Amino acid sequence: xxxxxxxxxxxxxxxxxxxxxxxxxxxxxxxxxxxxxxxxxxxxxxxxxxxxxxxxxxxxxxxxxxxxxxxxxxxxxxxxxxxxxxxxxxxxxxxxxxxxxxxxxxxxxxxxxxxxxxxxxxxxxxxxxxxxxxxxxxxxxxxxxxxxxxxxxxxxxxxxxxxxxxxxxxxxxxxxxxxxxxxxxxxxxxxxxxxxxxxxxxxxxxxxxxxxxxxxxxxxxxxxxxxxxxxxxxxxxxxxxxxxxxxxxxxxxxxxxxxxxxxxxxxxxxxxxxxxxxxxxxxxxxxxxxxxxxxxxxxxxxxxxxxxxxxxxxxxx
Numbered sequence: 001x002x003x004x005x006x007x008x009x010x011x012x013x014x015x016x017x018x019x020x021x022x023x024x025x026x027x028x029x030x031x032x033x034x035x036x037x038x039x040x041x042x043x044x045x046x047x048x049x050x051x052x053x054x055x056x057x058x059x060x061x062x063x064x065x066x067x068x069x070x071x072x073x074x075x076x077x078x079x080x081x082x083x084x085x086x087x088x089x090x091x092x093x094x095x096x097x098x099x100x101x102x103x104x105x106x107x108x109x110x111x112x113x114x115x116x117x118x119x120x121x122x123x124x125x126x127x128x129x130x131x132x133x134x135x136x137x138x139x140x141x142x143x144x145x146x147x148x149x150x151x152x153x154x155x156x157x158x159x160x161x162x163x164x165x166x167x168x169x170x171x172x173x174x175x176x177x178x179x180x181x182x183x184x185x186x187x188x189x190x191x192x193x194x195x196x197x198x199x200x201x202x203x204x205x206x207x208x209x210x211x212x213x214x215x216x217x218x219x220x221x222x223x224x225x226x227x228x229x230x231x232x233x234x235x236x237x238x239x240x241x242x243x244x245x246x247x248x249x250x251x252x253x254x255x256x257x258x259x260x261x262x263x264x265x266x267x268x269x270x271x272x273x274x275x276x277x278x279x280x281x282x283x284x285x286x287x288x289x290x291x292x293x294x295x296x297x298x299x300x301x302x303x304x305x306x307x308x309x310x311x312x313x314x315x316x317x
Contacts, residue, residue: 063079099127102120102123104118115131126147145165147163162204203229208221229242260295265291
């Protein structure tokens with residue numbers, strides 16, 4: 001009973017703390033966090049302001065990455081041989097798509113919401129699925145080991161996979177399936193693309209910047225720690241947010257200079273950003289919590305408790 005009261009009190013104090021630190025007196029724009037709990041095989045909808053759980057749903061076994069459709073109506077959860085589609089407005093599971101022999105780790109959604117791309121490292125492939133039926137429309141080979149993640153250009157003509165064990169990035173032309181492999185001297189990990197589609201940012205050791213017109217590395221952005229984890233770019237393309245061992249770095253995309261580094265109380269894994277680009281949310285699987293950072297001021301806003309082993313996380317308005 002004491003533990004229950006303690007957790008509840010901590011959550012309440014955290015909500016009060018965040019509310020009292022609203023930037024310039026502005027209330028944070030409403031939104032919902034979609035968080036996958038690996039050890040529960042569930043996904044939770046959490047209020048983005050109060051951090052109270054609104055609903056939870058069963059998924060496939062040990063869910064990983066989460067992606068929300070551009071219109072905010074659906075979330076897709078990569079859970080091994082299953083992709084779970086959640087209706088965010090109706091707050092219910094819409095479908096569970098069977099991937100057959102494939103096992104998905106990461107997922108992306110097309111701009112019109114009609115297609116899903118799932119990274120399947122063990123198959124060295126990216127699947128393209130119909131988001132309504134779950135039918136596999138095409139299988140793209142990455143030709144490399146460790147294609148755990150996938151990103152798609154804004155015009156949806158090319159797919160990029162950072163290949164962890166393969167120490168490379170695969171560039172796939174959707175129209176032809178043709179693959180170009182960009183080699184690295186170290187494992188590569190997180191990935192995101194600037195809103196204008198001109199650059200791909202890849203983490204692993206510092207951050208590499210790839211020019212999408214030539215698909216070549218054109219720059220390396222130094223970070224406070226050489227080993228870098230997940231990264232996300234703000235919707236306006238001005239900031240890159242990079243998870244480190246126990247801190248969060250924010251980099252100016254144009255100048256490629258460090259803006260801030262925020263110490264964290266736990267080791268983060270996956271991160272997402274609020275739609276207004278002001279806050280970062282990072283899952284801490286070893287601590288069963290999510291850290292919150294104001295990326296404009298570089299200030300830590302604390303953590304809130306979650307289910308068991310939180311992994312993928314997404315933001316929906």
